[in-house]
Amino acid sequence: EDQVTQSPEALRLQEGESSSLNCSYTVSGLRGLFWYRQDPGKGPEFLFTLYSAGEEKEKERLKATLTKKESFLHITAPKPEDSATYLCAALYNFNKFYFGSGTKLNVKP
Amino acid sequence: DGGITQSPKYLFRKEGQNVTLSCEQNLNHDAMYWYRQDPGQGLRLIYYSQIVNDFQKGDIAEGYSVSREKKESFPLTVTSAQKNPTAFYLCASSIAGGPGTEAFFGQGTRLTVV
Numbered sequence: 534e535d536q537v538t539q540s541p542e543a544l545r546l547q548e549g550e551s552s553s554l555n556c557s558y559t560v561s562g563l564r565g566l567f568w569y570r571q572d573p574g575k576g577p578e579f580l581f582t583l584y585s586a587g588e589e590k591e592k593e594r595l596k597a598t599l600t601k602k603e604s605f606l607h608i609t610a611p612k613p614e615d616s617a618t619y620l621c622a623a624l625y626n627f628n629k630f631y632f633g634s635g636t637k638l639n640v641k642p
Numbered sequence: 643d644g645g646i647t648q649s650p651k652y653l654f655r656k657e658g659q660n661v662t663l664s665c666e667q668n669l670n671h672d673a674m675y676w677y678r679q680d681p682g683q684g685l686r687l688i689y690y691s692q693i694v695n696d697f698q699k700g701d702i703a704e705g706y707s708v709s710r711e712k713k714e715s716f717p718l719t720v721t722s723a724q725k726n727p728t729a730f731y732l733c734a735s736s737i738a739g740g741p742g743t744e745a746f747f748g749q750g751t752r753l754t755v756v
């Protein structure tokens with residue numbers, strides 16, 4: 534069965550301490566890999582789409598990369614306002630998005 | 643502004659009642675989705691629709707029903723058959739197929755059974 538696995542479940546960083554979040558996905562039939570940010574009590578906010586292995590996208594302190602089996606969300610010199618839950622989702626056939634359970638990031642000043 | 647509007651933001655339901663959650667989009671998207679989110683869990687797909695008057699069950703459709711009479715609207719009914727309906731419900735929409743297929747979400751409805 535198609536599925537998406539994210540790690541770690543939670544991550545605590547000091548402000549300025551760079552790190553990476555991982556998203557592993559089932560390989561066959563992937564049409565796109567998506568990253569979202571979700572703040573408490575809000576809907577997920579779209580960050581990036583990646584379509585093929587080797588692709589990279591950047592936005593401020595965030596960079597998303599895609600390999601044949603996984604995607605990484607790299608956070609460079611994070612700030613407290615980057616604290617949120619980061620979700621990844623894989624799109625397969627029939628327009629079905631499969632979401633991971635997320636990584637809850639807490640950046641301490 | 644284009645976007646997805648969910649209402650109400652908070653909803654309380656008595657046991658045995660049916661309730662309907664509203665989702666409207668003005669993005670001209672063909673595909674619409676309903677997800678359920680429980681604390682500490684990812685989003686689970688309830689129903690999705692790729693075109694008007696057509697919809698498919700997701701992974702946890704039991705106890706829920708939907709309709710898609712208009713492109714802009716995809717209401718979700720939580721029936722009394724849903725044994726554990728207390729959750730955060732998210733509606734999303736996307737272009738059906740091709741580049742730019744990312745899904746955009748509404749701000750959610752928090753349903754509580756009282």
